[in-house]
Amino acid sequence: MRTTGFSNRPARLAVAALVLLCVPVAALADPAGSPLSPTNIFAPVSTPAHSIMGLSLFVLAVTAGIFAIVFSLLVYCVLKFGKPADDDGREPPQVYGSNQVELAWTVIPVLIVVVLFLATARVLVGIQTAAQPRNAIQVIAIGHQFWWEYRYPGLKVVTANELHVPVSDAADPSPTFITLLSADTDHSFWVPRLGGKTDLIPNHPNSMWFDPQQTGLYLGQCAQYCGTQHAKMLLRVYVQSRQDFDNWVTTQTQPARASASVSEGQHIFETTACINCHAVTGTVANGRFGPDLTHLMSRETIASGVAPNTPENLRLWIKNSDAIKPGSKMPAMGLSDHQLDAVTAYLTTLH
Numbered sequence: 001m002r003t004t005g006f007s008n009r010p011a012r013l014a015v016a017a018l019v020l021l022c023v024p025v026a027a028l029a030d031p032a033g034s035p036l037s038p039t040n041i042f043a044p045v046s047t048p049a050h051s052i053m054g055l056s057l058f059v060l061a062v063t064a065g066i067f068a069i070v071f072s073l074l075v076y077c078v079l080k081f082g083k084p085a086d087d088d089g090r091e092p093p094q095v096y097g098s099n100q101v102e103l104a105w106t107v108i109p110v111l112i113v114v115v116l117f118l119a120t121a122r123v124l125v126g127i128q129t130a131a132q133p134r135n136a137i138q139v140i141a142i143g144h145q146f147w148w149e150y151r152y153p154g155l156k157v158v159t160a161n162e163l164h165v166p167v168s169d170a171a172d173p174s175p176t177f178i179t180l181l182s183a184d185t186d187h188s189f190w191v192p193r194l195g196g197k198t199d200l201i202p203n204h205p206n207s208m209w210f211d212p213q214q215t216g217l218y219l220g221q222c223a224q225y226c227g228t229q230h231a232k233m234l235l236r237v238y239v240q241s242r243q244d245f246d247n248w249v250t251t252q253t254q255p256a257r258a259s260a261s262v263s264e265g266q267h268i269f270e271t272t273a274c275i276n277c278h279a280v281t282g283t284v285a286n287g288r289f290g291p292d293l294t295h296l297m298s299r300e301t302i303a304s305g306v307a308p309n310t311p312e313n314l315r316l317w318i319k320n321s322d323a324i325k326p327g328s329k330m331p332a333m334g335l336s337d338h339q340l341d342a343v344t345a346y347l348t349t350l351h
Contacts, residue, residue, distance in 0.1 A: 041192045045213055136209075139151070142181045142182070146232060146329070152249070159299075169242075194218055217237070219234070219235060256283065256295070257351075296350040303325045311344055
């Protein structure tokens with residue numbers, strides 16, 4: 001009975017190995033009709049992301065080879081040197097001081113580490129030393145608890161939470177180079193399909209770039225724990241055609257326009273603490289602690305991607321931001337229902 005039980009163990013180990021080997025294959029597969037995950041690192045659409053995916057596949061191949069060799073040797077040893085039925089219980093001969101074995105388990109791992117190091121260094125250097133073409137888009141991304149501020153110095157655009165960039169044509173590339181700053185604590189900018197994650201460190205500017213080759217919406221988030229609402233500090237990158245991007249820039253450079261019908265809401269907004277944190281171009285509001293609201297309604301979401309930008313959600317956000325994003329830094333203003341309606345009506349005119 002002991003021998004029979006032992007003989008089933010290799011079979012169980014083999015099944016376990018097959019399951020482990022199938023997991024990465026299933027993760028990489030893209031069955032027909034199933035949508036890609038918006039954060040799938042194996043569906044890159046920019047040069048840095050392609051380089052990182054290639055490195056990831058190389059590392060997976062090397063580690064899979066190591067696993068296959070070690071597992072095969074383990075199965076061989078189990079089958080070859082398992083306890084036989086006629087075992088007399090004596091200890092087998094011991095071998096000490098084998099130079100060949102010691103060299104093998106020292107040199108081979110060192111060579112593997114060196115190869116992986118060189119492959120990684122090649123990708124890092126290739127990404128970090130990329131030259132900036134004449135028509136590159138310059139963006140300053142500032143991480144706040146818990147939202148993103150985007151400034152386009154050359155285009156005189158300031159926005160929040162939703163980054164807009166043009167698609168990069170291979171014939172005439174227009175990559176986006178981002179300077180990463182932090183207003184408070186450590187953050188990390190990561191949009192998997194566009195590039196690797198890069199930290200935002202107070203008083204230590206970092207940078208990254210990507211050249212998206214397909215239009216669309218690409219999602220990411222802060223990948224460094226930065227406080228209570230770290231998990232809801234989301235990233236949305238809109239890659240647009242050059243014409244659509246230029247139209248967006250033209251709209252964003254216009255001052256806010258508000259009609260007389262919402263003058264009451266504008267007055268309430270401008271006479272409360274709202275203007276201490278928020279800015280609206282063309283008004284007395286010039287705050288820098290919160291998102292610029294000049295073109296608030298041109299954004300699809302509020303609260304850094306947590307909720308759709310609808311009048312209902314906007315009203316709730318003003319009334320009690322913790323109802324949408326507990327632990328956010330926006331204080332409740334204590335407005336009456338009438339004042340809430342008036343301010344919300346005013347803000348919904350800021351396109």
